[in-house]
Each structure stands twice: as C-alpha cells, then as structure tokens.
Amino acid sequence: MRQEVDQREALYNDRPVGPAGVIQVPVERITTLHGFVVDLDPVKLDPDNPLFPPADSPRAFHQAIGRVLARHPLFRDAEVRVSGTGLHLVVHLASAVELKTAADQQRWKAVVRAAQSTLPADPDAPGVTALTRPVGSINSKNGAAVEVIAPGEPVDPSRVVEFVEGLAAAPFRTVATILLGADRFQPCPACRGEGTRLDVLDQFGWCYGGCSKVSLERLFDLVYRPEPRSEKPRAGAGEPRRRASPRRAIAAKPPLRAARSKPRKKPR
Numbered sequence: 001m002r003q004e005v006d007q008r009e010a011l012y013n014d015r016p017v018g019p020a021g022v023i024q025v026p027v028e029r030i031t032t033l034h035g036f037v038v039d040l041d042p043v044k045l046d047p048d049n050p051l052f053p054p055a056d057s058p059r060a061f062h063q064a065i066g067r068v069l070a071r072h073p074l075f076r077d078a079e080v081r082v083s084g085t086g087l088h089l090v091v092h093l094a095s096a097v098e099l100k101t102a103a104d105q106q107r108w109k110a111v112v113r114a115a116q117s118t119l120p121a122d123p124d125a126p127g128v129t130a131l132t133r134p135v136g137s138i139n140s141k142n143g144a145a146v147e148v149i150a151p152g153e154p155v156d157p158s159r160v161v162e163f164v165e166g167l168a169a170a171p172f173r174t175v176a177t178i179l180l181g182a183d184r185f186q187p188c189p190a191c192r193g194e195g196t197r198l199d200v201l202d203q204f205g206w207c208y209g210g211c212s213k214v215s216l217e218r219l220f221d222l223v224y225r226p227e228p229r230s231e232k233p234r235a236g237a238g239e240p241r242r243r244a245s246p247r248r249a250i251a252a253k254p255p256l257r258a259a260r261s262k263p264r265k266k267p268r
C-alpha cells in the first residue's frame with residue numbers, strides 16, 4: 001500500500017501514474033492531451049460567500065456548489081474526485097488532442113488556463129500540467145482514499161475551444177452567469193446595498209443604486225477568502241501554507257485573450 005500514498009496521475013502523454021516529481025513535465029513535453037483538472041479547495045474560499053460556498057466535507061462541498069457546477073458548460077460534465085480536503089474536477093476529452101507544435105502546446109496551455117479561471121480554483125495551481133490523484137490512492141494529509149463521487153462524461157475538445165472563445169468575447173457575462181445563475185441579481189452581490197441591482201454585461205457588471213462598475217476580479221474577490229493584510233510572512237513560523245491571493249486570480253485574465261482561436265502576435 002505504501003507506494004500508493006500521494007501518487008499522482010497525469011492527464012497527458014501516456015497518462016503516467018507516480019510521484020509528482022517523476023511524472024510532471026513542462027508543457028513543452030506534452031504531446032498528447034487527454035484532459036485537464038481544476039483543483040477546488042474549500043479552504044481558499046470565503047466561508048460567508050453565497051456564490052460558491054465552502055463546506056466541511058468534500059461531499060457537502062460538492063453538494064453546496066452543485067448548482068453552480070450544473071450551469072458550467074464544461075465542468076458540469078467533469079468527473080469529480082475527492083482529493084482529500086477538496087475536489088478535483090477532471091474534464092476528460094472525448095478524443096485526445098495531439099500537440100504537434102510549440103504553437104499547439106501554447107494554445108492549449110492558454111485554453112486550459114482560461115477554462116480553469118472560470119471557477120474559483122487555487123490561483124497558484126499549475127494549468128495544463130496539473131496532476132490529479134489516482135482513484136484509490138491515499139492522501140497522506142488526512143489518510144483519505146481518493147474516490148470518484150460523480151463519473152461525468154467526456155467532452156469533445158471543440159466544446160472546450162468554443163467555450164473559451166465565448167469567454168474571451170464576454171468574460172464577465174460568461175463567468176457571472178455561471179456563478180450567479182442569472183444576468184440580473186438583486187441586491188448587488190458586491191455591495192449588498194438595499195434596493196441595488198447588478199446587471200451582467202459582457203465585460204463587467206453594472207450595479208444600479210450602489211457600487212456602479214463591478215469587475216470580474218471583484219466578483220472573484222467576493223468568493224475567495226480575504227488575504228490577511230500587511231502581515232509579512234515570517235520565515236519558518238509554522239505557517240502551513242500561504243493563502244491564495246485573490247489578486248492572483250487577475251493573472252488568470254490574460255490567457256482569456258491569448259486563447260482566441262487564431263494565434264496572434266503579442267507585443268512584448
């Protein structure tokens with residue numbers, strides 16, 4: 001059993017299983033893509049956020065966010081694995097994508113990153129190179145066995161690309177309608193002011209009677225656990241792990257543009 005502790009499973013190349021340090025490769029060495037994973041960790045989420053509420057157990061967490069996931073054009077079909085404390089949503093591609101050139105690799109890196117950025121995943125997690133945990137293996141953090149709680153079904157790669165293209169054209173609308181379940185929300189979830197109303201537009205939201213413009217970053221800020229302010233991390237103070245910075249979620253934005261179907265020259 002010992003060898004099954006903290007094993008990882010890759011969703012690329014020959015889908016190797018083994019220690020992360022052995023099986024993880026940079027994007028330049030990914031030639032076949034079978035799927036990708038989003039790592040949802042309730043610890044990173046604000047306990048009071050109503051949009052994507054965390055819960056104490058992975059199953060309760062899954063139930064709490066079930067309505068949001070059901071609205072997601074891609075992740076509603078993901079296989080859901082209990083990874084330990086959180087959930088891995090694994091999108092299995094119906095046919096593997098061959099990444100024959102560096103451009104293919106960079107394009108799918110951007111596509112996967114953009115898709116991942118539509119859920120409040122760990123902003124520090126790797127993108128297309130992210131690993132999942134094999135079913136039945138043991139997570140040493142809590143001794144729990146990795147299990148599947150929803151089988152999902154494979155997704156055609158063209159659906160992933162279409163979703164990301166729609167996302168690039170209307171990032172706020174795409175994400176907000178998934179999280180909020182509507183294109184109009186009362187009261188505005190950002191300021192929660194009495195009598196306010198948030199209208200969902202393509203690029204941002206507009207709060208009538210309250211806080212005016214609501215960006216995608218602000219929407220995610222409502223979901224992520226706030227980062228402690230102005231406290232410098234003390235070296236070796238036993239801090240278990242740095243919290244995800246909501247600001248880092250902003251870094252998920254540029255790929256939305258980069259993921260447009262045609263590769264374009266980017267000014268550097």
Ligand SMILES: [Zn+2]
Nearest residue numbers: 188207210211
């Ligand atoms: Zn508002």
